[in-house]
Amino acid sequence: MPNKPELLNIPADVPRMGNTVSQWIGRKVLQMMGWSFEGEYPQHKKFVAAVAPHTSNWDFVVGMAAVFALRLKWSFLGKHSIFVWPFGGLLKKLGGIPIERSRSHGLVAQLGDRFAQSEYMALAMAPEGTRSKVDYWKSGFLQIANRADVPLLLIYFDFSRKVIGFGPCMAVSDDLDAEMQKVRNFYAKIPGKYPDNS
Structure with missing residues (x-):
């Protein structure tokens, strides 16, 4: 039996x-x-957490186990279709925010307002937006961090070492292309469950 995972401070x-x-x-x-x-866990009261690589459904299992183990009160976005009985209420209680992708216009502004109205808020997002292979990462997580004027925390799931890593916490400038390149460079050598989907 593996040793108990050490918890973050x-x-x-x-x-x-x-x-x-x-x-x-x-x-x-x-x-x-x-x-x-x-x-290390960030000292900031508000931040967006990019969680990558996202290549399988196991990412959600590992992520939720980590949230339970650390007792973190975080928010996350999910397709509105998963917020249905019997799990819809539970997902919302766990911090889920349902979104309808066909009506996502204004989401960045809405989440920016939510950050402004909150004393503490941590929003976890997958830059890929899907567990399937994509050529380009969506910039929504960067737009939200920039709009809300909160830092971006880079969290990684390294399946080769089975490590959940809390990486750097960085400010997000208006140059989203440059910021995206920094993020992609950070995750480039971290293998997901299915590396071919990265």
């Missing part, structure tokens, strides 16, 4: 969710799958 003022039972479940899932953490 979370600042005392970070809002938490769950309890010791859900934390135990998260840690147990990571332990059975052989995953661990590395890096």
Whole structure:
């Protein structure tokens, strides 16, 4: 049986969710799958977290286990079609924000406003936007961080080492093309579950 994953040091003022039972479940899932953490949790109260590479459904399993294990109260975006009974209410309670891609106009402004109105908010997003292979990453996560004037945290799932890494936290300038290149360079050598989909 793998060792228990060491938990990150979370600042005392970070809002938490769950309890010791859900934390135990998260840690147990990571332990059975052989995953661990590395890096440092950011000191910022508001940020967008890019989570990559996103190449399989297992990313969601590992990600939710990490959220449970660390008792993080984060938000994430999801297709509105998954927010249905019997899991819709649970997903919202876990921080899910349903979006309808065909009506996504104005989403950046809406999320920017939500950041402005919140004392603490961490929004996790997958730059690829899908687990399938794409030629270009969507810039929505950069646009939101820039609009809300919050830093971007780079989180990675390294399937070769089974490590959930908390990488650098960077400011996002108005030059989104340059910022995207920085992000792509950071993730270039980190293998996902299915590297061919990266």
